[in-house]
Amino acid sequence: MTITLSIFIPFLAAIFIPFIYKRIQNRHIGWFVIIVPIALFIFLASFIPSIANGSTYMHTIRWIDSAGIHFATYLDGLSLIFALLITGVGSLVILYSIYYLSERESLGRFYVYLLLFMGAMLGVVLSDNLMMLYVFWELTSISSFLLIAFWYHRKKSRYGAQKSMLITVSGGIAMLAGFIMLQSLTGSFSVREIVATIGQYTDEPLFLWAMLLVLLGAFTKSAQFPFHIWLPDAMEAPTPVSAYLHSATMVKAGIYLVARFTPIFGGEAVWFYTVSGVGLFTLLVGSFNAVKQTDLKALLAYSTVSQLGLVMSLFGLGSVALQHGYSPDSVIYTQATFAALFHLINHSTFKGALFMVVGIVDHELGTRDIRRLGGLMAFMPITFTIALIGSFSMAGLPPFNGFLSKEMFFEALVNARNLEVFSTGTVGTLFLVVAWIASVFTFVYSMIIVFQTFFGEFHPERVEKPSSEASFGMLVAPSVLAIFVVGIFFFPNVVGNYLLRPAMTAIYPSFAGAEGLVPHIKAWHGFNPALWMTIGVIILGTILYKLIKYWRGVYTIAPLRWNLDTAFNAGLTWLEGGSHFITRMYMKGYLKDYLVYIFTFFIVAVGGSILWTGSYSFDFTDNSPIAINEFLIVLAMAGAALAMIFAKSRMTAIILNGVLGYSIALLFVVFRAPDLALTQTVVETVTTALFLLCFYFLPEWKKERSARKTKIMNGIIALSAGTIVTVLALAVQGNKMFESISVYFEDAYLLAGGKNIVNTILGDFRAFDTMLEVVVLFIAGIGVFTLIKLKTGKEDKDIEDQ
């Protein structure tokens, strides 16, 4: 229950932010916001001991039983890691943002979005029901959209926001389709239940499709090739957002999804090849592109892409272990997954720190262009230290946590070469080579961050502001992360035993408690292949870094410049043009045309089906007799209606409409409906008064200038519509298919204590109708009032971009 509540707390807090912001219009509002993630972090951290002992927490609020959709939360080791990252990094990022954002920004809006995101992200990792997961998943996309477009007056921000939204939301919809397929296979939306029963469905054709669609969702969200193009553009967001959403949490939602679904799809060869292949290729593309960036944030964006690829590929490699179930031999492959989880935590720490460092540089110097920076070490010793720790950890150097996970990554690849299950001899070697090359590039760009920014000569004329060390408050958050980077290196097994062990059990339920599932992490394990590979990376990386100006030319080679962004933009333009073209074909802008569509469809569909089914049998025997006065009323109505068409002045038309209305009131009397007769009389009076009131201001009725052909066409449509209504009504009257339900209401006095049946229906039996009707009436009244009172006096100019 409390876990369910923890999803809602950020949302609830978000509601209150605008009210607090009204009173506190300065940066101190952040101190109110930060309470939320810190409290949640402490609360979630209190679960660590019990989760480490193997317990899990499940809570279900039943919702839509017929569809199997419930509000179900589930906390196990895997969700706990992510939940702690979300709240932990969240706290640090908010702390950082208090000092980073200027007080002139609309801070209230910023924190509302941030809390919205936090709640949604917690929802993603804590949901057990797939539908719930999907909704929260899309909510993260939406809040990310809002945060990227935080400076919405900038064209690039809007572009980046739109791009990320389009890509991640379309992926999300694919994922939804996958979820629905899974549900139709297994009959459940609960991840727990699907894991338990999926074994018997793996041969179904839908299974493969469900897998691919779910993967599409994961790949778009986690910026895997070729969907990685949104992440660099998302860097238009304020830096705290980039640090939080686009490196530490949201982009890891896709990773979470892959991890969560490993027990479901993990044993399949397709899963193995797709996840590890796409992951490795992303790793290579990301690291290769990162080297050429000159904007520090763009560099970090590509490095995030490549690191996400690394984690993704590790999950792919680790899934092999599920192929044959538990055996002492297959346990070794689970180490890849272990490394993935470990690197996931490490990446959040060092990449978060690096983003904050770049934010500091940008904040203090007004630029983050590598070509303009240099020699900052002298002014910013603390920032430099943090940057050094972060970069060296990313490069995989000791004594930082990145070294440990990178070693495990290489080891997993070396193991994968020996795989027999998928006969991946050559593929395994290819994987190894690709990963190694990518690591060399990773090393190079990590060095670029440190050396080109902080070493060399400082050119004051190239930067916007005089440089100085950042304020203390800004340094706290990255320092904490840097301490973790070093701390985890020296005490990796604390993380391993308390956080990773339960997560491994969650991913490999069949391996629970197996020997070797949670290896002992050691910094030194002799001169094994992995270490040799690292040494090779360092040597070749250093050489490449030193010689960078000689080989930078490769980035200008034509095939490497082919750009996915261009393709994306071209596709978007083409789509817009195409839909504009199609829409213009039928959206003509004339009310008449739209009505013609509607009536033609009515005539064709209803008239056609009457003819088709031949259901025009009439039965007039049950008719009640017609008295002469009734006949006269009907005749008067018919005359009034026909005269209306030919009315020469609008006054005549209104009076004729009044005749119609009052005659209907008379008919209601005849039909023994006193309530209706009363209401109709009063309403007709008021309506006529309204018509007259409005006509006082409207121009005189002009003669219809339509062509004769149009008039005939209109007449035909009108006549056919009228005929079809009559035929349909007669057919219905002649063929009663069901017993009338009206007899029920004749017990009104017993059931509702009223003798006026009509009124008991309105107030009691069908009170819902009446209530909503009152609401509609009210809305119409407000609409009338607004239309008249709120005149747009000033012509608002849209705020357009610079």
Place this chain on the structure above:
Amino acid sequence: MRINDVILRTVARIVVFIILTFGVELFLSGHNNPGGGFIGGLVLSSAFVLLYLVNDIETVRKGIPFDFKKIAAFGVLLAVGTGFGSVLFGEHFLTQAFGHFHLPIFGITELSTVVLFEAGVALTVVGVVVTIILTISEDV
């Protein structure tokens, strides 16, 4: 819309009261006889509209110092609120209750929660109709 006709005004004053009484009567009798929230509300509002037609808008506004938009809003709240009232008693939304009570002057009287609901409906109708007519005629 100023009509300076003494006879009309005097007659209207009487007629308005008759209409008002009739409206209330319709509203109250709705449960067992023709009438009810809608008709009651409509008749009441036509009385108000007549007042506005005969007198100056400003004069009437002094006499009836209500904001009819608020009356409409209150009516909607009342109608929806009675629905939630039944939820508080563990019944379904909008369940109405009724009972017979012995009251000192009226004798055995039936009291029903539906009256509250109908009152909401009537207030909304009055509020909306008068608001519509007033806003249009003010916008000359």
Place this chain on the structure above:
Amino acid sequence: METLITVLVGLLVTVAVYLLLSRNLIRVILGTAVLSHAAHLLLMTMGNGLKKGSAPLLGENANSYVDALPQALILTAIVISFAVTAFLLVLAYRTYKKTGTDDLHALRGFNDE
């Protein structure tokens, strides 16, 4: 009686559709008003037969009552159609004030490129 009313409904629908298809905004609004009249009458005929029994007031102590359900539905519909008509009228009025025309062809929002 039912057949007569149904034919009348058909006629009203014809008139309403014809008015709706015209270019004048006021005629369109009148068209919606006529259409709702038609709908009310149509609902009436869909009940358990017209004029078969006394008014649906249990105080009448009659043997049979006419169908009360369509009456309740129509009552709702009358009020809603009143609201819609009022709204449309004001919309037309505002449109005329703002644009100076009530011709729907002249009100077309965009030009052909």
